[in-house]
Amino acid sequence: CASQSSWTAQASSQMAELKTQAAEKLPDPPEEILLPEGWKQTLPKEQHLWVSKALFSRDASGKLKLTEALQLWWSPPGPQLLYSQPPAFPDPFFHSRLFLWMPCHMWAYRLPCANPNCRRLGNYLRPCGLYNTVRRVLDMSGWYFMVTEYLECCSCRKKVAGWSQDILDQLDPIHREKFPAVLTYSQTPGKSAMSLYRHLCVRHKEKWLAQSAEYLTVLDKFQDLSAVTAKLPQMMPVPSPSLLLTVYAKDVLTRLGEMKARVTSIYGSILKMVSTKK
């Protein structure tokens, strides 16, 4: 029976070797994306992994948990410094920043509910999780993403998003100032919507070209690019001059002399402008 046992030993060692090879060759299982369902729908797919890793984990019961180390601005890790093989996707070269706006959670505000009856009775809003929609916000040389908390009246159950004007207006100026002002006419050479539009187009294009160039430079170092199938992402178009003007006009109308920054949401994006403080 000696030959039998040596055959078995040989077979099992071969089997182990095969298993090791298989383990080496198998690609890593896709990492679990921990994001609220609404975010998965509204945040572009290429941003999912880094936002998931930066902001979320699972608690002991398996529920999605927001990190306790909160901050307003979150920067993506960006591309690796060195690549030993061509990056399969250009995503890290095109990631955008994320702004997390949770004034009540972050600074422990107890803001009154806007309902007149509630206001009279002193009913307040309490944080009830994250708002389901991610907003894309126009910036000088690109876009960033904005997310916020959802607040609920403890009595009438009315809900409001943390970035709503009613909430912003009630914050201390120090906190209010932290809400990002995105575009100012003072940052542009001309004063018209058309010159702002042209300026934005140039800056957006420059940024996109720089990101593309960095990605292509990395690919250029490799001979075999057969594993690289992903295309460069499209540049997100800058909103039209008339849309920029509409937002600015609304901004001026709603400020009525007060230098309040104004958020206007159009077509799922926020365009925000503050005129020069004279």
Ligand SMILES: [Zn+2]
């Ligand atoms: Zn209420």
